[in-house]
Amino acid sequence: MGKWFSYSTATLCSIALHLGVAVLVANKWGHEETERKIVAPKYIDAKLLQLKEKEKPKPKKDNSAAKRREQERQKKLAAEKKRKAEAEKKRKQQEAEKRRKAEAEKKRKQAEAEKKRREEAARKQREQERQKALEDELFGELDEDIEGQIAENDEQVASSYLAIIQRRVSGNWSRPPSARLGMEAELIIQLVPTGRITSVRIVKSSGNAAFDQSVEQAVQKADSFPELKNLESRVFEKHFRNLRMVFRPEDLRM
Amino acid sequence: MAAELSPWELIVSASFLVKVVMLMLVLASIVSWVMIVQRGLFLNQSRRLFQSFEQNFWSGIDLNELFRDGSARVQQNRMVSGAESVFRAGFREFNRLTKKGSPDPDAVIEGTERAMRVALSREEEKLNANLPFLASVASTSPYIGLFGTVWGIMQSFLGLANVQQATLAVVAPGIAEALIATAMGLFAAIPAVLAFNRYSAQADNLFGSYQTFAEEFSSILHRRVHSK
Numbered sequence: 001m002g003k004w005f006s007y008s009t010a011t012l013c014s015i016a017l018h019l020g021v022a023v024l025v026a027n028k029w030g031h032e033e034t035e036r037k038i039v040a041p042k043y044i045d046a047k048l049l050q051l052k053e054k055e056k057p058k059p060k061k062d063n064s065a066a067k068r069r070e071q072e073r074q075k076k077l078a079a080e081k082k083r084k085a086e087a088e089k090k091r092k093q094q095e096a097e098k099r100r101k102a103e104a105e106k107k108r109k110q111a112e113a114e115k116k117r118r119e120e121a122a123r124k125q126r127e128q129e130r131q132k133a134l135e136d137e138l139f140g141e142l143d144e145d146i147e148g149q150i151a152e153n154d155e156q157v158a159s160s161y162l163a164i165i166q167r168r169v170s171g172n173w174s175r176p177p178s179a180r181l182g183m184e185a186e187l188i189i190q191l192v193p194t195g196r197i198t199s200v201r202i203v204k205s206s207g208n209a210a211f212d213q214s215v216e217q218a219v220q221k222a223d224s225f226p227e228l229k230n231l232e233s234r235v236f237e238k239h240f241r242n243l244r245m246v247f248r249p250e251d252l253r254m
Numbered sequence: 255m256a257a258e259l260s261p262w263e264l265i266v267s268a269s270f271l272v273k274v275v276m277l278m279l280v281l282a283s284i285v286s287w288v289m290i291v292q293r294g295l296f297l298n299q300s301r302r303l304f305q306s307f308e309q310n311f312w313s314g315i316d317l318n319e320l321f322r323d324g325s326a327r328v329q330q331n332r333m334v335s336g337a338e339s340v341f342r343a344g345f346r347e348f349n350r351l352t353k354k355g356s357p358d359p360d361a362v363i364e365g366t367e368r369a370m371r372v373a374l375s376r377e378e379e380k381l382n383a384n385l386p387f388l389a390s391v392a393s394t395s396p397y398i399g400l401f402g403t404v405w406g407i408m409q410s411f412l413g414l415a416n417v418q419q420a421t422l423a424v425v426a427p428g429i430a431e432a433l434i435a436t437a438m439g440l441f442a443a444i445p446a447v448l449a450f451n452r453y454s455a456q457a458d459n460l461f462g463s464y465q466t467f468a469e470e471f472s473s474i475l476h477r478r479v480h481s482k
Contacts, residue, residue: 006295006296007292009295010288010290010291011288013287013288013291014284014287014288014290014291015284017287018283018284018287025261026260026262192415193418
């Protein structure tokens, strides 16, 4: 057995083993999704039971006359029972008959209602289709208009939220004494959809370090704007993901 | 969504670095299995050859004949036992020294023993070949897999930061795909650890037998030199 032979057998074995494992894993995993059985909890109705004392067996009387009387009484009782049972049976039959009739009637009515309903639905659908076709025709022309409107609407919403942010930030801003008119600092605020500020970056310095710092601190102090949570993601992505703000000492302006 | 999570898709959709890690681990696993099988065959055969050689040696056969037998086998390029190569090295040296008519028997013995020591260390090398590779696969591949996992989880959390609603369904596929790297690392490491431990014990054992044989053989030669 040469070296070459032992190495080539070993290589073959190894590759075969890995392929086998790969195939096994790929197959098993796909089939392993058994349906999950939902086991409903079993309920047991609890009822209050009334405890009754068991009737005690009556002491027997070995009196033959009494026995005969007893037998007679039982016979009478049995006859009575039979009669009653028959009457009951008849009554039940009648009732069943009645019920059947009522049911048939009900079914007929249901079927009718169903039919009517279906017709109604078909009619409605036809109408809707017609309406839709009409609308489509109309909207084909109006589509661009509507988009423009939506954008405008977004713009309005965004500006109202901007106003909120401005108010909050300017409330936190303490202008340094070295601030002069005409200074201007521009910064980019990164926000996440929950309204938290993830980073504040000054893109255009005012030239005054204290001023820049005060501006940055004002934004940091605000920490988060929870109102932004209510915003649609479309508007958020467009306007608030990277928010650009310009600060001037006389006012806070965008 | 969960129905579409097959391992293959997870592997394909993994990030580049994780893929590289997985590829490395698969290669390491394949090569280590090559070593495992090859070492297994080699050690098994070595043990069998050693047993048959030892039987042959102690059967009272003439040492010259045994040497000639071995020469024939070596010329046919067949495998000879480690103990036999030790024997052949020692015997050759012994014959050379005695033919020269060296007067000092101790010098003869010393030369023979040196030749046998050299042959022994060569045999030890052969027995332990490839075992260091197994050891390094065993010790490093879990770490490599772990690295892939950590990287994958990092990526999936970074992706999470950009998502508005962070649910488990968003992170879970990323984490699952990252964990595959660890699974692969362990898959490569466990057989390597087992094989390394087993084979190094076997190799030690065999080497010990070779040493014992060398001692015995040198005592035979010693007797021969001093009884002259």
